[in-house]
Amino acid sequence: MGMNRKKRLLLGSCVCFVLVAGCAANEQELHYRELSEQEFSEKDAQHEEENHTTEESGNEKSNQQPVIENDGNTTTINGIVVVNKKYGVPADYAPGEDPTASAALHQLIADMQSLGLDISQDYSGFRSYETQADLYSSYVNAYGQEQADTFSARPGYSEHQTGLAYDLKHTNGMLVENETEAQWLLDHADEYGFIVRYQEGKEAITGYVAEPWHIRYIGEEATDIKNSGLCLEEYLHIE
Numbered sequence: 001m002g003m004n005r006k007k008r009l010l011l012g013s014c015v016c017f018v019l020v021a022g023c024a025a026n027e028q029e030l031h032y033r034e035l036s037e038q039e040f041s042e043k044d045a046q047h048e049e050e051n052h053t054t055e056e057s058g059n060e061k062s063n064q065q066p067v068i069e070n071d072g073n074t075t076t077i078n079g080i081v082v083v084n085k086k087y088g089v090p091a092d093y094a095p096g097e098d099p100t101a102s103a104a105l106h107q108l109i110a111d112m113q114s115l116g117l118d119i120s121q122d123y124s125g126f127r128s129y130e131t132q133a134d135l136y137s138s139y140v141n142a143y144g145q146e147q148a149d150t151f152s153a154r155p156g157y158s159e160h161q162t163g164l165a166y167d168l169k170h171t172n173g174m175l176v177e178n179e180t181e182a183q184w185l186l187d188h189a190d191e192y193g194f195i196v197r198y199q200e201g202k203e204a205i206t207g208y209v210a211e212p213w214h215i216r217y218i219g220e221e222a223t224d225i226k227n228s229g230l231c232l233e234e235y236l237h238i239e
């Protein structure tokens, strides 16, 4: 681990801290967006700067500096669409369910069922900005904003709005939490191109409590991410 990585880790921690240490609702939202933009340009600047430093000989993609692109809808980092507390999507971005992700999901569910696992055909996939706005505000009303932010994305910052994320349910309609099914997902979701996006021990980085039911379609690279033991932010060096 070189100096640059340490620097980034430190930067990431500071930003997380600032985000968690809230202020008044509207101000905080504004602050959030400002931070996102600031963070974005800082990373760009850092990227430029570090291009001139000695290249590491490592052949792992994760050792390279992140390449951050935005097409006006989504931010792609090293070729992976990223939506988190820093990188959002526009309110009018509504791609619906991604067909490749959806096909992979149906195969995963079918295979879980054939193994006798307790998994429902029913799931929560694509969510519009408006749906997420309703959901988030209902949680804020029930739990307060600070707590809501630990388990619910703000509108425009939900992976579900990309059509690449799914919440899986047990046959009783509850979100997947049972150890057997949760462990199966940790062990096998990557074979279908998915990662379990919010895991225990990564709360301080992702900003969310562990969600064993929430899987995110990545594609082939899901296996590298899983094997790295890193959450997506760490894997892409954007933590």
Ligand SMILES: [Zn+2]
Residues within 6 Å of the ligand: 160, 165, 166, 167, 214, 215
């Ligand atoms: Zn989810």
